[in-house]
Amino acid sequence: MTETLACARVRVLLEPFVDGELSAEQAESVRAHLATCDDCRLQHDQAVSLPFRMRALRSPLPPVTLLPAVMGSLAPAQRNAQRAWTLLIPEAVLAGFILWYLSGIEGLAALASGAWGDLQTLATWGAGSAPLPEIPTADVLLLGALALLSITAAYHLSVLARLADAGARPTLAERRRA
Amino acid sequence: MHAQAADALSVTFSPDARALHAGQLARQATGGDMEAFEELVRRLQRRVYGFAYQHLRDVNEAQDLAQEIFVKLYRNVARYDETRPFEPWFWKLAANTTINYRRKRVPIPTDQIVDRAVAPGVDDHDSELIDALAQLDPAYRLPVLLHYYADLPVDQVAASMRLTVAATKSRLHRARALLRNALAEADERNSQQST
Numbered sequence: 001m002t003e004t005l006a007c008a009r010v011r012v013l014l015e016p017f018v019d020g021e022l023s024a025e026q027a028e029s030v031r032a033h034l035a036t037c038d039d040c041r042l043q044h045d046q047a048v049s050l051p052f053r054m055r056a057l058r059s060p061l062p063p064v065t066l067l068p069a070v071m072g073s074l075a076p077a078q079r080n081a082q083r084a085w086t087l088l089i090p091e092a093v094l095a096g097f098i099l100w101y102l103s104g105i106e107g108l109a110a111l112a113s114g115a116w117g118d119l120q121t122l123a124t125w126g127a128g129s130a131p132l133p134e135i136p137t138a139d140v141l142l143l144g145a146l147a148l149l150s151i152t153a154a155y156h157l158s159v160l161a162r163l164a165d166a167g168a169r170p171t172l173a174e175r176r177r178a
Numbered sequence: 179m180h181a182q183a184a185d186a187l188s189v190t191f192s193p194d195a196r197a198l199h200a201g202q203l204a205r206q207a208t209g210g211d212m213e214a215f216e217e218l219v220r221r222l223q224r225r226v227y228g229f230a231y232q233h234l235r236d237v238n239e240a241q242d243l244a245q246e247i248f249v250k251l252y253r254n255v256a257r258y259d260e261t262r263p264f265e266p267w268f269w270k271l272a273a274n275t276t277i278n279y280r281r282k283r284v285p286i287p288t289d290q291i292v293d294r295a296v297a298p299g300v301d302d303h304d305s306e307l308i309d310a311l312a313q314l315d316p317a318y319r320l321p322v323l324l325h326y327y328a329d330l331p332v333d334q335v336a337a338s339m340r341l342t343v344a345a346t347k348s349r350l351h352r353a354r355a356l357l358r359n360a361l362a363e364a365d366e367r368n369s370q371q372s373t
Binding site for chain 1: 212215216219220223224226227228229231232237240241244245248249252304307308322326327329350351354355357358359361362365
């Protein structure tokens, strides 16, 4: 025997009923109600046709300006990305200078032994048994170049981060103009 | 006619680009191939613009949103996994962009809604459904459009809206019930006017 459902209950079950998601017993109860209720039958007809009407919904064609606008808004991002590489030129020059000064493995070894010697001299100067060590001019130059390299790299990284965030996202006004 | 269209295409694109499917075009676009990306936009623009228009009911805003979706696609195309279907991935991105777009845009006051730039000729077709959709809360309208207009499966709609599949189904049922009621009321009004 099928349960007698009220209209309000049937209305809640109509979409699951149309989608075939109700149990056999519930579906039978809904079917029995629809056979006797004109209002709910009209609602059922709407529920059945709605997905088809949704899929048949007509939309306007995209304006011819859409594709050029999209590609146009991407072009500055591309140019910015290409320009961003030129930011690396000062870093490359500074890195080249440092590498030239170090002169490969021998230069590195000389730098390490020099730094170790400086530290030892500093330690004996701290103990009051030696004069203040003299730092070679070339080491000062190297230190300056390293500091400059770090500052330039940090600045350029911040520029690149800003470009990555805003480069490919044109403003609303830019899009309107496009 | 078809030959003319093919000729027009061949001016801009190599035959290879036209023969590729969307996933392959996306992969090529990842490598910086702008021709492949342009072809991808060309193929998607009709559905994306239609989706944006159905959601916003304004041709200017629809173009704005469609453009934002494609810019987002360009920025994220490197994240696309070529071993998976392109369309669900893309529509998930489109849905997220739409949600964010709605959040940041200034809502149009109710008394100015009549001034929206609607597309001529389009709103005459099934105007009851269009009106009912326009009245629907965006939280219900978006899953309906994704599922029935963009043909996204329920699980993909759920993923794009960060909902469970059960919650998405429930939301779709609720949205359809609201639309059904609005359509039934419109039918009733129409039949009363005709008698």
